[in-house]
Amino acid sequence: MKRREIMLGALCVASVASLGCSDDGGDGTQEVTIRFAGVVGTEPFVCGETYDNLGADDSSLEISDFRFYVQSVELKNQSGDYVPVALTENDWQAEGATLIDFEDGCTDLGTEPMNTTVTGTVPTGSYEGIRFEMGVPFEANHDNPSTAPSPLNLTSMHWDWQGGFKFLRIDSGTLSPTDWRMHLGSTGCDGDQLSGGTTACSAPNRTEVELESFAPESDTVVADLAALVEGAALDENQSGTPVGCMGGPADSDCAPLFNNLGLPFAGNAPSGAQIFFSVD
Amino acid sequence: MRNVPLILFLILLGAGCGSSDAASAPEEWVWDIPDTVPLPRIPEDNPMTPAKVELGRFLFYDKQLSANQTQSCGSCHQQELAFTDGLARAEGSTGELHPRSSMSIANVAYAASLTWANEALVRLERQALVPMFGENPVELGMANMENELLRRMRDDPRYPPMFADAFPDEADPITVDSITKAIAAFQRSVLSFGSKVDRWQAGDRTALNESEQRGMALFFGGTNEAGVEDAFECFHCHGGFLFSQSSDDEGQVFDQKFFMNNGLYNLDEDGSYPAGNQGLYDLTGDPADKGRFKPPSLRNVALTAPYMHDGSIQTLEEVLDHYARGGRLIESGPNAGDGMLNPNKNSLLNGFQITQQEKADLIAFLNALTDEDLLTNPAYSDPFAAE
Numbered sequence: 001m002k003r004r005e006i007m008l009g010a011l012c013v014a015s016v017a018s019l020g021c022s023d024d025g026g027d028g029t030q031e032v033t034i035r036f037a038g039v040v041g042t043e044p045f046v047c048g049e050t051y052d053n054l055g056a057d058d059s060s061l062e063i064s065d066f067r068f069y070v071q072s073v074e075l076k077n078q079s080g081d082y083v084p085v086a087l088t089e090n091d092w093q094a095e096g097a098t099l100i101d102f103e104d105g106c107t108d109l110g111t112e113p114m115n116t117t118v119t120g121t122v123p124t125g126s127y128e129g130i131r132f133e134m135g136v137p138f139e140a141n142h143d144n145p146s147t148a149p150s151p152l153n154l155t156s157m158h159w160d161w162q163g164g165f166k167f168l169r170i171d172s173g174t175l176s177p178t179d180w181r182m183h184l185g186s187t188g189c190d191g192d193q194l195s196g197g198t199t200a201c202s203a204p205n206r207t208e209v210e211l212e213s214f215a216p217e218s219d220t221v222v223a224d225l226a227a228l229v230e231g232a233a234l235d236e237n238q239s240g241t242p243v244g245c246m247g248g249p250a251d252s253d254c255a256p257l258f259n260n261l262g263l264p265f266a267g268n269a270p271s272g273a274q275i276f277f278s279v280d
Numbered sequence: 281m282r283n284v285p286l287i288l289f290l291i292l293l294g295a296g297c298g299s300s301d302a303a304s305a306p307e308e309w310v311w312d313i314p315d316t317v318p319l320p321r322i323p324e325d326n327p328m329t330p331a332k333v334e335l336g337r338f339l340f341y342d343k344q345l346s347a348n349q350t351q352s353c354g355s356c357h358q359q360e361l362a363f364t365d366g367l368a369r370a371e372g373s374t375g376e377l378h379p380r381s382s383m384s385i386a387n388v389a390y391a392a393s394l395t396w397a398n399e400a401l402v403r404l405e406r407q408a409l410v411p412m413f414g415e416n417p418v419e420l421g422m423a424n425m426e427n428e429l430l431r432r433m434r435d436d437p438r439y440p441p442m443f444a445d446a447f448p449d450e451a452d453p454i455t456v457d458s459i460t461k462a463i464a465a466f467q468r469s470v471l472s473f474g475s476k477v478d479r480w481q482a483g484d485r486t487a488l489n490e491s492e493q494r495g496m497a498l499f500f501g502g503t504n505e506a507g508v509e510d511a512f513e514c515f516h517c518h519g520g521f522l523f524s525q526s527s528d529d530e531g532q533v534f535d536q537k538f539f540m541n542n543g544l545y546n547l548d549e550d551g552s553y554p555a556g557n558q559g560l561y562d563l564t565g566d567p568a569d570k571g572r573f574k575p576p577s578l579r580n581v582a583l584t585a586p587y588m589h590d591g592s593i594q595t596l597e598e599v600l601d602h603y604a605r606g607g608r609l610i611e612s613g614p615n616a617g618d619g620m621l622n623p624n625k626n627s628l629l630n631g632f633q634i635t636q637q638e639k640a641d642l643i644a645f646l647n648a649l650t651d652e653d654l655l656t657n658p659a660y661s662d663p664f665a666a667e
Contacts, residue, residue, distance in 0.1 A: 111424075
């Protein structure tokens with residue numbers, strides 16, 4: 001824990017220092033920081049707080065975890081073309097994935113440090129839009145998690161029975177079997193005995209996000225839990241399935257949540273694009 | 281490159297140690313497998329060594345691998361029950377019931393896929409993470425406690441030297457990766473090819489009595505008293521050296537993962553099984569996968585009751601009745617429906633006529649698949665039992 005704080009401190013110093021430099025270090029690139037914020041409707045997310053009026057039944061939930069991975073982050077330049085953000089390797093970013101972590105360890109399955117930014121470099125210029133996916137790149141997603149670098153080495157984010165990671169993890173209460181939870185990742189994956197690896201997943205479940213008007217220096221990507229559960233009856237549960245949605249295609253409680261992420265569910269196309277992420 | 285001088289130094293150092301060098305070199309693993317059985321597939325990054333298997337045996341039986349230190353892998357995989365637990369559904373360290381019944385780990389080195397219905401799990405090293413860190417259901421309950429787990433291993437005076445011996449090339453051998461590798465190596469060492477049927481197949485014509493021999497003939501496609509050839513169709517799903525068609529080995533180049541619906545349930549016109557326990561469908565969402573599970577190995581089947589993925593059939597006799605009918609009829613209650621009519625049911629399961637004698641012979645044969653040595657072999661036993 002100490003080591004991580006020191007490293008984060010060092011990163012802050014480094015980024016402050018970089019602000020002092022000119023935008024391009026002479027190599028045609030500039031550093032970029034993309035800010036994320038977790039909210040529940042109009043309120044900021046605070047780990048362990050109870051939020052009301054959620055979903056179709058106006059449910060109240062004490063939200064105790066709120067984390068997700070993002071990948072393939074790209075910014076839209078003045079010509080309207082998307083260019084990839086080259087991620088800075090650090091405790092929160094590795095192998096093309098960034099863990100956005102709004103929880104502060106308010107339950108046993110969390111971690112005290114939080115992360116609300118994607119940091120990296122892009123070609124020098126100004127940018128006015130963003131797109132990314134909520135997920136972990138295929139190769140990293142199915143690699144051996146026991147030897148993966150941070151932030152892919154967190155067993156609370158592993159989804160071993162599906163052979164990958166939880167792309168999104170939201171928990172409520174004390175994480176008992178009766179508490180509402182949502183875990184999402186790739187499902188229907190196939191393993192290969194010869195290589196030991198995963199060959200394909202029938203439901204990749206990577207949420208595609210495009211926010212056409214987004215200025216990295218002034219705007220924030222907002223993840224709204226209230227929007228995620230819009231229309232979902234959180235007090236009800238399909239008998240015999242986990243409370244909430246553990247990403248299983250056989251759990252009908254997942255259907256409205258997948259729809260709000262713009263993901264197909266059980267063969268049905270979503271009604272539109274995702275509504276979980278927006279710009280503030 | 282920077283490591284080269286250090287490595288050279290270590291080699292020179294080793295050479296200087298004379299005979300002790302030979303003593304510290306990892307011993308070769310020697311398989312004790314009959315000629316009729318192929319070698320298992322061993323991942324390149326996890327070769328078998330006696331030191332690693334021994335470490336894996338301790339870890340397999342060590343309750344420090346559960347968060348509240350009440351359970352080990354061996355709690356649900358008990359040697360005297362052929363590495364099952366006698367329960368219909370397994371119970372985790374926090375009391376949460378698993379939807380499924382504990383499977384035997386005997387000969388798991390040859391499993392084409394692991395657990396009852398999962399195409400993604402093909403390596404024991406990866407599968408071990410599920411009971412350790414899984415949250416749905418909680419088994420050993422170690423999610424987010426990986427550092428605590430490693431601390432327990434470092435603080436237990438038994439383990440640092442064992443890890444060092446098992447992973448001699450690792451500077452810091454106590455890792456989650458090492459733990460899963462050692463447990464996988466131990467599991468691969470748990471072999472069971474010592475039944476009366478094996479002795480018969482090796483040429484010992486005294487190994488099986490007449491009833492067992494008749495049962496074997498019926499199992500492998502014999503004609504029943506009603507005059508139907510291959511009346512019972514057993515070996516189509518439970519054939520091969522594992523008595524499961526879902527098998528893999530060192531020389532296998534084809535994907536032999538195999539899942540089928542055997543007509544246990546039929547809750548609706550889609551052939552649904554009880555929600556949350558629908559086999560491959562729970563992972564794929566494909567309605568044709570409803571009720572598709574892996575046919576388990578029938579080796580030691582006399583010891584692995586109750587039967588089926590949810591332990592819903594108590595005895596081998598009832599299992600035969602189920603197949604004789606061609607599916608199970610549940611007349612009332614939440615699971616009511618006629619499994620015989622399940623649209624996903626395997627086409628070989630059309631029911632059959634069976635006499636009491638044929639039933640007795642088949643069960644005698646199944647009982648002859650028990651390997652007594654498996655149940656008492658000290659190499660597979662709980663090292664903490666004597667402590």
